[in-house]
Amino acid sequence: MSALSFSPKVPVKTNAGHRLLISNVQAASKELLTWTERGPHWNRAARACTAALTGNATPQEARRCFRIAAIENGRLLPRIEEEN
Template structure:
């Protein structure tokens, strides 16, 4: 299975560990979303978009946008990634 890459990566603070992860594909975005304890509106949208991208139903850039919005909602974005 090929990864669904997007650019630039979205740098986020990981929950619990306080380390940094640069998320650059839909699979990694979904993996990171599953670790989050809060599942807000943007989280739900991002998860749906990740699944659609992995199923080749949407473009990876849409995943980046949705993941970035979810990370901002959770306060996990480390710097401006727009």
């Protein structure tokens, strides 16, 4: 497990409509960059991911902000128990 991994995974809907499980800060950062709608929670999540990547925030804080941004953007999907 990477030092920047987090749990539980965050299930989101991609631009193509597919289910994607985000389990680390790098993947969260990459997914955020694909979103065209960037509200205040997107900005907070992007800053939290950058902070985690530079050692100034925890992966769990980045996860929390990413999850809230996914809700704001209508991309958060329900968790399926076997995904974790």
